[in-house]
Every structure is written in structure tokens, then in C-alpha cells.
Amino acid sequence: MTVPQKPVRAAGCVLWRRAASEDGLEIALVHRPKYGDWSHPKGKLKRGEDALAGAVREVAEETGMDCRPGAPLPTAHYLANGRAKQVRYWAAEAVAGAFVPNSEVDRLLWLSPAEARCYLTHERDRPLVDALLAALHLA
Template sequence: MVEEEDPAVPGRWRTPLPDVGVAEIRAAGGVVWRPTPDDGVQVCLVHRPWYGDWTLPKGKLEPGEHALLAAVREVAEEADAQAVPQVRLPSVRYRSEGLDKTVDYWSMRAVGTGGFQPGTEVDDVRWLGVDDAMRLVSYPHDNQVLAAFAALPRATATMLLVRHGHAGRRLDWSGPDTGRPLDPRGWSQAHALAPLIALVRPTRLFSASPRRCVQTLDPAAAQLDLPIEISGDLDEPRAGQQADECTLAVAAALTAWAANSESVAACSQGKVIPGALERLVGQSGDYATGKGGGWLLAFTGDRLLAADRL
């Protein structure tokens, strides 16, 4: 959706909510997994007494909520599992309450569990091997999502790669371009990115050199109490520098962080993000990234496993 200025707060930008005339239920959830001592994995299922079913944890989006935020929130609320999203899985669509319903799923690594209390929505949680979970779930579409998860290599690193927020027009800025700051719309985008960045639980924040890139990570840095590290490897080409050289540097930096199993959020620039992703994916595609937008990246070792556009 195209952003619009919030009429209630001039200078603040927002993504408009869908037309209320569109009758669709939006929900999100996850295949939450944890390792077992024998190098296998267990996944989480929840039992809903109202429906009498076993299913993947999921729930409806709150008004204006990003689906990825909703997925992690619902997993925490239903299964009492704190999880890091990794790879986008197939969405499922079906009729519910007389309306079309779409549920978006991500694979998620559990980083904390415990303290579950049975309630009216969920009264039991089970951690099972994937095959056992596929036999227990009540719906074929849950089996399809679990099958897609089972086909994935295990993700070893997750990171967020974002483009800086809106910073006005270069022609309207009289100083050096590296000093051009975020405008009000850009600050709104930076604050919207902060909770998404927090989902991957980064231990390090990296920014390209320009001021607008650093500022885009400022709200996340304040929320996470992390310093912002400047990395010239994330910069756009300087005068006389080849674009391919810069896209290679971005791809190499991301690969190095992934190889060390580091959880990272990085802010780069629009001229290098598409080329870097194309190198990592290994094929051409649409990797154009709008200002204030970004990608959820999952790696297995130093190989990119998936790139999910935010």
C-alpha cells in the first residue's frame, strides 16, 4: 500500500488500513521449532477446546498490525513460546465465519518456553516430532505448512536488512549528501521498523555511513539498548567506484555475519540492496526495496535460505 500523511497528526505518515468493504479475515502464526538432543527438531501444536482441534498456533491481526508482528505475538500468547521468525512458509486460505480467511505462517526458532497456563482459547500445548505433529493436526492445510517446514534445511542465522527511511529530495539539501537527515515521514518509518527489527533479537546493529541510515536504526537501538556500528561495506558507490564492487561488499558482509551465526540488523541503501540480494539468491528477481522497507533473511551456514520482503 502507498503511505499517506496521517490527517490527525500532520507530518506523521502511515499505511492506510484496508477498505472496510473488503470482507477478509487476516491472521498469522508459525511453525515453532526447538532442537532435540539427537539433533532432531520438535514443533509446537496447540489444542483449542472451543473447536476441539489440534492446530498450529495462530491468531487474527490487530488493526494496522504487521503480519510478522502478529505471528510472533500470537505464538507467545497461545503457546507461551518466545520465538524468532526465520522463513516464510506457504499461506493458507479458507472460509471462516462466512468470510475468506488468509493465514500467513513463518518458521520460528523457539528461544524461550515455559509457564503455560490452560485457558479458554488454548488448554494444551504439545511439542512433537514433525511426523507425529502431521498425524495429530486436525486440518489438511496445517499438514501442508508442516510439510513445507520439514523440507527446509535448518536455519542457523536470521537477520533484517532494511533501506533507510525517507529523507527528502537530494536537490533540496545544500550540504554533503552523507549528512542528509530523515524527514518526518522517514522518522515515522524508522519507528515502524523498530519492533520488526526487535523480532530477530539482533545482537549487533550495522549501518551504512550516511546520516539517514544511522537515524533509521536509532529507534531500534534505543529499544534494544545496542550501539549502531558504521560499516562502509553497506554504502552505495562513491565517485569512481563500480556498483558491482559495492553490491559484492554488501553480500560479503551479510554472508560473513551469517557464517558466524550472528543475529544482525543492517541498514543499507537502495542502489546496492537489490544487487546484493541477487548475488545471495543466485538468480535475478525483483529485489527493489522502497525507503523504509526491508527483508527478513534466513541463512543456513553462509548460504541464504530465504529472503522475505517486509
């Protein structure tokens, strides 16, 4: 009998900032060269790390941005490399910082919500854009 493995725990944010665009905001997406994808900033939690603290840490590591976390957003559940993965998300406003490319993330784009939906590589990430807009009462 095999014992089921615990899911890989991860956390991230749908990072946003105010903008002069039609929607009044822009969403940050990161490009990860290892996977060749565009996604919301996220990553695995360290042992014993609180999910929200991990989400804020991952945003800082991947985008260079300090953020103010807000409403929780839907949790994503999917398989990654044959293992169950659970990613908790929060809305987070970028408040300061600057992006510097690194080995994990080589590009960052600030996009309108409509553009962000189109750029996101994985279908599972698109509903998070709508969840952010609903959390900010813009939907």
C-alpha cells in the first residue's frame, strides 16, 4: 500500500498597481525561462513558513517589488511533475521596488487585465485575474 504524498505547498500573489489605463490598474506577470511560461509570481513555501509570508517573499524575490497583500484569492490545485501542488494566492498592491532580471525570472510585464489574460500561459491562472477584479470591486 502506498501512502499518499502531501501536496507541494506554494503561495503567490496577483500583483497589481494603479495605472492611467481604462481599467485603472495593471497586473504584473513574470516570465520564467526554466519553464518558458508567463505566470503570476509564486513559489514553494519553506518548511514551516506561513503561506502569506511566503507569498510576499516570492513576490519580492521574483519581481523586486514590496507589496501590500490584500484579499485572499482562489487556491489553485494541479499536478506538477506528477505531484499534487496547492498554490494559495492573494491580491497584492505593489508599493515600491524595481525589477532586476535573475536566473529564475528574466522578464516582468505590467499589463491591463485583458492583456494579462492573453499573456498567461496556463489556463488555471486566468481566473485569478477575474478574482482580483472582483476583490477590488472592479468586476
